[in-house]
Amino acid sequence: MSDEDFPCPRWKRLLLNQFVLVPAVLILITIGWNLWIVTHDHGIVAGRVLDAAGAPVEGAEVKLWVFNFTTFVVKASTVTRPDGSFEFANNPSHNIQVSADKPGMGRSARVPIRLYFASQDFVLTDPLRLTGGT
C-alpha cells in the first residue's frame, strides 16, 4: 500500500498514515486542552445579586456550596459590593452551587453551577435574584 512509488515524499506518507495522524491529533488536542485549563483555573466565581425589582443589592451574603460525596456543603461566603457584584477566589471543585440572601430582602434560589474542570473561572450570566422579602 505505502510501498508503491507514486511521487510523494516519504515524510509526507508517514504523516498521512492514519496510525500516525490520529494519535498526533489526539495528543495535540490533549496538550491544547491542558494549556487552556492551566490558564483558566484560578477558581474565580463571580456574579451579581439583584433584588426582585432588578436593583443591585449591597451587603447580601453569598454562599458557595461545594459537592461533597452526597450533599452540598457551604465552603465559603462573601458579601456583595455596592454594585451588587461578588467574587469568590479559590473554588476547588467542579460541581458547586451559589445562593444569596439578605435579611429583610429575601433569598435567592440555590443556583447550580457545573464546570468543565475543577476551579474553572466562571462568571454567572444570570444574576441571583432575591425574592420573598418583607
Next chain:
Amino acid sequence: MKKYPRWPVHLALLATSFVMLVPFYWVLKTSVSGENIFSYPPNIIPRDPNPFYYVDVWYAIPFARFFLNSVVVSVMTIAANVVLNAMAGYSLTQSFRGKGIVLMLLLSCMMIPFQTTIIPAYLITGKLGLLDSYLGLALPMFSTIICIFVFKASFDAVPRSLIDAAKIDGLSEWKIIWKVMMPLAKSAMATNVILSFIWSWNNFMWPLIATRSADMQTLPLGLARFMSYQEDSTGALYAFCIMVLAPGILLFLLAQKEFVQGLTSGATKG
C-alpha cells in the same frame, strides 16, 4: 445464478445492525443526559444533553491514575509480545531437533485457558515478588500462541529465494531477520500489536487477582468498583463506560483489517 431480491437481505442485516448498536446508543444517550435511570417511559432523544457527567467521573475516582496504569501495562505487554512472538515465530520456521515436540507443546498450551491457572499464577507471581506491580500485571500476557503462529505464517510466506539471495550475499542470521523478514512481516506485527492491546486493555480477572492497592488498579477494575460504590443514580457510571470503551472502538475502527486478519489467520492456521 438466478437473481433474487436484495431488499430482504438488507432488511435482515439492518435489523441485526440495529440490535447490535442499540446498547451503544442507549448508553451514550444516558451518559449525556442522565435520564432513564429512574424515569419511565424512556426518551429516544436525550433532553438537555450535558457533558458534565464526564467531568464528574474524572474527579470522582482517580481516573487519570487508572488510565495511566492501563496504558503502562498495555504498552509493556505490546512491546514484549511483538519481540517474543516474532522471535518464537521465526525459530519455528527453521527446522531443528525437537521442533515437533515444541509445536505440540504450544498447541496443547492453547487448550489451557487462563481461568484454570489463576491460583498457581497468583502464587507464582507472589513468590516472584511481583504482586501489585506493573510487571506482575503484564507478565502472564507477554506471549500468546495465536500471535506466534501469525508470525510463523508470515515468515513462512517470505519467498525462499530472497533468503537464499541474502545468504549468498553473506548476511548473518540476525541481519537476515532484521533486514529481510521483519519488513515483510509488518502486517503480522500490526495484528499482534492490536490483538495484544485489546486483550491487555480489557483484561479484568488478572488485575483483579494481582493487585492489592487501589492505585495500581487498571481501568476495568476501576469501572467495576465505581459501579459498586457509586449508586447509579446519575449518568456518571455510563459516562465512565463510554470513556472506557472509546479507545477500544477507536483502535478497532482504525485497524479493522489487521484485527480481522489476525483473528482468522491465527485461529484458522493450516
Next chain:
Amino acid sequence: MVMAVSETAMRRPHFMVRKSTRRAVLIWSFLAPSLLVFFLYRILPLGWNVLLSFQAWSPMKPAVFIGLDNYQEVLFDDEVFWQALWNTLGIIGSAPIGIAIALGLALLVNSDIRGRDIYRTLIFLSYPLMTVAVAIIWRWMFDERVGLINYVARMLDIVDKPIPFLNSFTWALPSVIAANIWQMLGFYMIIVLTGLQNIPGNLYEAAAIDGANAFRRFLRITLPLLRPSIFLCFVIGMLNSVTSFDLVYVMTAGGPGRATEILVTYIYRLAFTQTRFDYAAAVTVIFFLLLLAVTWTVNRLSGGNAGAVELDG
C-alpha cells in the same frame, strides 16, 4: 567408500561444527523467553493445581497430602459445585444458538450486496469491547424498572408487568447468555465468513448445473465444507463463554442465590474470598477435565481432525 566418508567426517573443519550448534543455540534462545512464559503461566500452574488438589494447605501452614478428600467433598458434599456445573453446561449448550445466528448472518453478508463491509464492521463492533462495560450496559438493559428490554416488551404488549430478569431464578442465566451471544456474534460471524469465502465457487456452479436448488446446495456443499469453521467457533466460543468471569461477576455476581454461578466464578470465590486454595484447585482440575471432555466430544462429533474436510478433485 566407507573409509572416504569417515575420513571426510573426521576432516570436517572445526568451525562448521560450531556453526550448526551456534545456530541451534540461536534458535533455542529465540524460543526460550516465550517458552518460559508459557511454562510459568500455563504448564506449571496446571501441574501445581493437580498437586494442590491432593493436599490440604492453608497459606501459613505446610501442605499435607490428603489424597482424594478434596474431590470427595467437591463431588458429594458441595451443592454449589453442582449448581455451578449445571450452569456451565447450560452455557456450553447455548453456544450453538449463537453460532447458528452467526451462520445466517455470514450467509447474508457474503451475498452480493452493497455495503457488506459496513455491515460486517457494525456487527463485529461488539467483540473488541471491554467485557466489564458490556456487562454494565446489559445489566442496565435488563433492569426491571428502567431497562430497555422490559420497556420494549411492555410497549409491544408481550407482558403486562416488567420481568425482573436479573433477579429471577429462571431468567438470570438466559440473560447472561444473551449478553454473551451479543458480544460474540461478530466474532463467530467473521470466522464463518472466512470459511465461506474459502469454498470454491465452481462447486456451486457444478451443483446448479446438476439441478440442485439453493437449499440442497446449502445442505450438501456449504454446511459440510464449513465444518472446520463451525468447529472452531464452537471451541473458541465454548472456551470464551465458560470462562466469562467478567460478565457474570459484574452482571449478577453469581446471583440471585447461585442461579448464575459458573465454575470460574465459584473457583474465584473459593480461592480469593474464602482463601481455600486447595479445594479451589480440586474444582479447577475438574473444570479443566470438563473442558477437555467437551472439546474431545465435539471433535469426534464433527468427524475428527478438528473438523477438517478433504476436497477431492
